[in-house]
Amino acid sequence: MSKILILQGSPRANGNTAWMAEEYKKAAEAAGHEVTLVNVARKKVAGCMACGYCRGKGNGACIQKDDMQELFPLMNEAEVLVLAAPIYYFTLCAQIQAPVQRMYCVNKPAKVKKMALLMSSYSPNVYDGATAEFRDICNYWQVENTGFVSAKNDEQKTEETRQKVIALANAL
Numbered sequence: 001m002s003k004i005l006i007l008q009g010s011p012r013a014n015g016n017t018a019w020m021a022e023e024y025k026k027a028a029e030a031a032g033h034e035v036t037l038v039n040v041a042r043k044k045v046a047g048c049m050a051c052g053y054c055r056g057k058g059n060g061a062c063i064q065k066d067d068m069q070e071l072f073p074l075m076n077e078a079e080v081l082v083l084a085a086p087i088y089y090f091t092l093c094a095q096i097q098a099p100v101q102r103m104y105c106v107n108k109p110a111k112v113k114k115m116a117l118l119m120s121s122y123s124p125n126v127y128d129g130a131t132a133e134f135r136d137i138c139n140y141w142q143v144e145n146t147g148f149v150s151a152k153n154d155e156q157k158t159e160e161t162r163q164k165v166i167a168l169a170n171a172l
């Protein structure tokens, strides 16, 4: 049984990405995992300033004291990291990119072994950039890419999508 952290990046609390994240959580909990779901769109997480403090005097600590201080311990304790994001301009929304990029101070989340991706968009065929980015992050962090589920306009909150999300959670 694993400790799972789901970062949900949509600001729409009852939106499609939030629904997918919740379905993943339910399926993973049913399988006995311990799941924490965080709506990062409600957090104040700035982009990395590339100041280099963490690599020098900071000794791994980030100089920016924003809500990332709350996310660092969660990300470093997680064994499975799930990113859930709407597609904004052909990539993962900024709300999800910010916490991933802020891991620069420790290079990678300490205990993560597996990752999964949930995406929602209006149009079909807008996932190539995001899935390539996700694949590259998994490779860089040397974690298993357990796959992704996407839901375009007519696939949102459907039974078919629910089953895909459940299958993804069961692939852990």
Ligand SMILES: Cc1cc2nc3c(=O)[nH]c(=O)nc-3n(C[C@H](O)[C@H](O)[C@H](O)COP(=O)(O)O)c2cc1C
Binding pocket: 010, 011, 012, 014, 015, 016, 017, 018, 086, 087, 088, 089, 090, 091, 120, 121, 122, 123, 124, 126
């Ligand atoms: C700023 C912004 C940019 C968007 N860019 C795209 C896009 O490039 N391609 C697309 O298919 N949908 C785009 N959308 C639509 C959302 O991806 C889509 O409505 C998604 O289902 C929203 O997820 P949510 O319900 O979880 O918020 C965009 C929406 C916003 C607000």
